[in-house]
Amino acid sequence: MPPHLEAGLDARAEIEQLIGRVSLGDRAAFQTLYSRTHAKLFGICLRILNNRQDAEEALQEIFVKIWHRSNQYRQGVASPMSWLITLARNHALDMVRGRKPVNDDLDVAQDLASADPSPEDQILAMDQNRQIETCMEELEPQRADAVRLAYLDGHTYQDLADRFNVPLNTMKTWLRRSLGRLKECLSQ
Amino acid sequence: MTTDDDAPRTDEIIVAEYVLGLLEEDEREALTERLNQEPHLRALETFWTERLSLLADEVPEVEAPHLYDRISDRLFADARSIGWWARLTSALGVWQATAMSAVAALVIVGFVTVLFVNMQDRTMGDWVATLAAEDSDVAFVASIDLDDQILSISGQSGAVLTDQDYELWIIEPDSAPVSLGVVPVNAQTNLRLDDANLAGVREGSILAITIEPLGGAPEGIPTGPVVAAGPLTIQAS
Numbered sequence: 001m002p003p004h005l006e007a008g009l010d011a012r013a014e015i016e017q018l019i020g021r022v023s024l025g026d027r028a029a030f031q032t033l034y035s036r037t038h039a040k041l042f043g044i045c046l047r048i049l050n051n052r053q054d055a056e057e058a059l060q061e062i063f064v065k066i067w068h069r070s071n072q073y074r075q076g077v078a079s080p081m082s083w084l085i086t087l088a089r090n091h092a093l094d095m096v097r098g099r100k101p102v103n104d105d106l107d108v109a110q111d112l113a114s115a116d117p118s119p120e121d122q123i124l125a126m127d128q129n130r131q132i133e134t135c136m137e138e139l140e141p142q143r144a145d146a147v148r149l150a151y152l153d154g155h156t157y158q159d160l161a162d163r164f165n166v167p168l169n170t171m172k173t174w175l176r177r178s179l180g181r182l183k184e185c186l187s188q
Numbered sequence: 189m190t191t192d193d194d195a196p197r198t199d200e201i202i203v204a205e206y207v208l209g210l211l212e213e214d215e216r217e218a219l220t221e222r223l224n225q226e227p228h229l230r231a232l233e234t235f236w237t238e239r240l241s242l243l244a245d246e247v248p249e250v251e252a253p254h255l256y257d258r259i260s261d262r263l264f265a266d267a268r269s270i271g272w273w274a275r276l277t278s279a280l281g282v283w284q285a286t287a288m289s290a291v292a293a294l295v296i297v298g299f300v301t302v303l304f305v306n307m308q309d310r311t312m313g314d315w316v317a318t319l320a321a322e323d324s325d326v327a328f329v330a331s332i333d334l335d336d337q338i339l340s341i342s343g344q345s346g347a348v349l350t351d352q353d354y355e356l357w358i359i360e361p362d363s364a365p366v367s368l369g370v371v372p373v374n375a376q377t378n379l380r381l382d383d384a385n386l387a388g389v390r391e392g393s394i395l396a397i398t399i400e401p402l403g404g405a406p407e408g409i410p411t412g413p414v415v416a417a418g419p420l421t422i423q424a425s
Binding site for chain 1: 198209235240264
């Protein structure tokens, strides 16, 4: 296995183990999990909330959620960073939009599969990284930017329409077509 | 761009919009309903969640180490009292918790003076406790000999642990648990109690067993689940 993949798997396994220990009430593991992952999650909060004070509040609430929900993480279904990022992102979106949280704990989705991933699956998971980069590059640059703005900055359709100066329905059509092409490319 | 309007809005795309957070509130609620019913939608949700989260690779990390203490305070500041009691109450079951309160109330009303005097005289019988919990097959029995200041505890059932330890705690009502050390489940252990330990022992005090890392909870605060607990009662001599 190439060294960078091996290193990635080690990091993934470590985060998985930490989440597992946290679910048993291990506070030392919780502190280590914080030190390993908070900087990424804080970056995500800052990007969506655009305000340091709000992001600090969000990060605290996110780690309180992680402590209480760590038993809902299912190894081998979601990657541990994806689980943490999704939890953080959904929390920040709930805050910025004043919406009430629904179904953001992923436990339902993760009940679907239970088997541990094979090493091949794990390498596949690592390869997904470059795959989404490749697929994003195949979109027209503005449309790829729109997908990024929606995911990373929490833009709504209206925000995107304003930003690209197009009618709302046009923006929706653009983005839906881009998502269709992304799905096709990612499923290859 | 109106020619683009004929693009079909398939489930694949609606779920992607859901994961991105682009759906209107009513659409979002409707899809949440469908996600609970339809496994193929949940698979799509996982697909998009996993793939799109990789976009976060480009988000710069921002260190905020000082926030950990605040999080820790939020989660654990109360753990030495309220959180602990909540866990105990749940371990013991509501019925036992209610019975315990009743016993405690009775003691306060009628017997507190007598108890105090007799504690001083140390002529009373031993204190005993049966430690058990719902959803756990771990059980211990314990007794305290006041004259010799010895607590004897022996396991009645429960798996022998290899990479963890059972730890014994004594808890006075509304106080932090105090560790009495790790105890094996397959042998009797005699522990000498110091005066400080003994001073707090009264009707309503609880002995509890948690599962902890080898050697016991590192910071002297229980971290693992309560697998057995029970109130101390007086056994007349």
